[in-house]
Amino acid sequence: MHEIIEKKKLNRENYFFKINARLIAKKARPGQFVILRIKEEGERIPLTIADYGKDFISVVFQVVGGTSSQLSKLVRGDKIRDLMGPLGKPTDIENFGTVVIIGGGLGIAPCFPIARAMKNKGNKVVSILGARTKELFFWKDRFEKFSNEVIYCTDDGSFGIKGFVTDALKNLMKKEKIDRIIAIGPPVMMKFVTRTAKDIPVIVSLNPIMVDGMGMCGGCRVNVAGRVKFACVDGPEFVGQDVDWDSFINRNESYKEEEHACRIE
Numbered sequence: 001m002h003e004i005i006e007k008k009k010l011n012r013e014n015y016f017f018k019i020n021a022r023l024i025a026k027k028a029r030p031g032q033f034v035i036l037r038i039k040e041e042g043e044r045i046p047l048t049i050a051d052y053g054k055d056f057i058s059v060v061f062q063v064v065g066g067t068s069s070q071l072s073k074l075v076r077g078d079k080i081r082d083l084m085g086p087l088g089k090p091t092d093i094e095n096f097g098t099v100v101i102i103g104g105g106l107g108i109a110p111c112f113p114i115a116r117a118m119k120n121k122g123n124k125v126v127s128i129l130g131a132r133t134k135e136l137f138f139w140k141d142r143f144e145k146f147s148n149e150v151i152y153c154t155d156d157g158s159f160g161i162k163g164f165v166t167d168a169l170k171n172l173m174k175k176e177k178i179d180r181i182i183a184i185g186p187p188v189m190m191k192f193v194t195r196t197a198k199d200i201p202v203i204v205s206l207n208p209i210m211v212d213g214m215g216m217c218g219g220c221r222v223n224v225a226g227r228v229k230f231a232c233v234d235g236p237e238f239v240g241q242d243v244d245w246d247s248f249i250n251r252n253e254s255y256k257e258e259e260h261a262c263r264i265e
Contacts, residue, residue: 011137017061024083024085025055028049035083035085038074046213047059048109061106088233088237089236097179101125101181102129103127104165104183108138110205111127130152169196169197180200180201183240187248191245197240202240206237207252214233223243
C-alpha cells in the first residue's frame with residue numbers, strides 16, 4: 001500500500017496528492033501515468049504523473065464520478081491499496097528550440113514536469129495556461145520558475161487574456177518561430193490547438209477510457225494516422241495532427257451519464 005503524505009484542495013474542482021511511491025518515482029518520467037485503486041473491489045483509474053521526486057509521486061485529479069469522489073475524501077496518512085506505474089511512453093525531451101506548453105484545466109498539472117524538463121534541456125519555454133476562471137488556476141509559481149514566459153487565459157476574463165488558449169497561440173505564432181507544441185487538456189482544446197498550429201508539430205496526451213493499462217483490454221484504442229493505437233502502451237502522447245479527433249471525442253463521451261449518476265449517488 002502507498003501512503004498519502006500530503007493532500008491539498010487546489011480549488012473547488014481539483015485535489016492534489018503527494019504519495020509515497022519510491023519504486024515508481026525512481027523510474028518516472030514526464031508524460032507517464034499511473035493507475036490506482038482505492039480498494040480491492042474498486043475501479044481502476046489512470047492519472048498522469050504531475051510531479052515526482054526521490055521517493056514520491058504527485059497526482060492531481062478532479063471529482064467526476066464515484067471513484068474520484070471517494071478518492072477526494074482520503075486524507076494524509078491514508079493508504080491507496082494499489083498503485084501501478086509508471087506506465088506509457090515518456091515525453092520526448094530534447095533541445096528543440098522554442099517549445100510552447102499549453103495546459104487547459106486539469107491538464108495544467110501534467111504539463112508541469114514537461115515544462116521543467118524542457119527548460120532544463122535548454123529550450124526556450126513559453127507556457128500558455130487556460131481555465132474557465134481565475135480561481136481554477138494552480139501552480140502559477142512552478143510554471144513561472146521553469147518558463148521564459150507564462151501566458152494566462154480565462155474564459156471570463158477574470159485573469160490574463162480573455163479568451164481561449166488558441167487565441168494566445170495565434171498571437172504568439174505571429175511574433176516568433178515555434179519549434180514544438182505540447183498540449184494537454186480537454187479533447188476539444190487539444191483538437192483546436194492542433195488546427196491552429198497548422199504545420200508546427202503538436203504533441204498531445206490522450207486520456208481515453210482505460211482499464212488495465214497494459215494494452216490487453218483494448219478500451220483505450222484510438223485512431224491515429226489511420227491505424228488503431230492503444231493509448232496506454234503506444235501513448236499516451238501522439239502527434240496531434242495524426243489523431244482522429246471526432247472519433248476520440250465521441251468515444252470519450254460514451255459514459256458521461258453514468259459518471260454523473262455515480263457522482264450523485
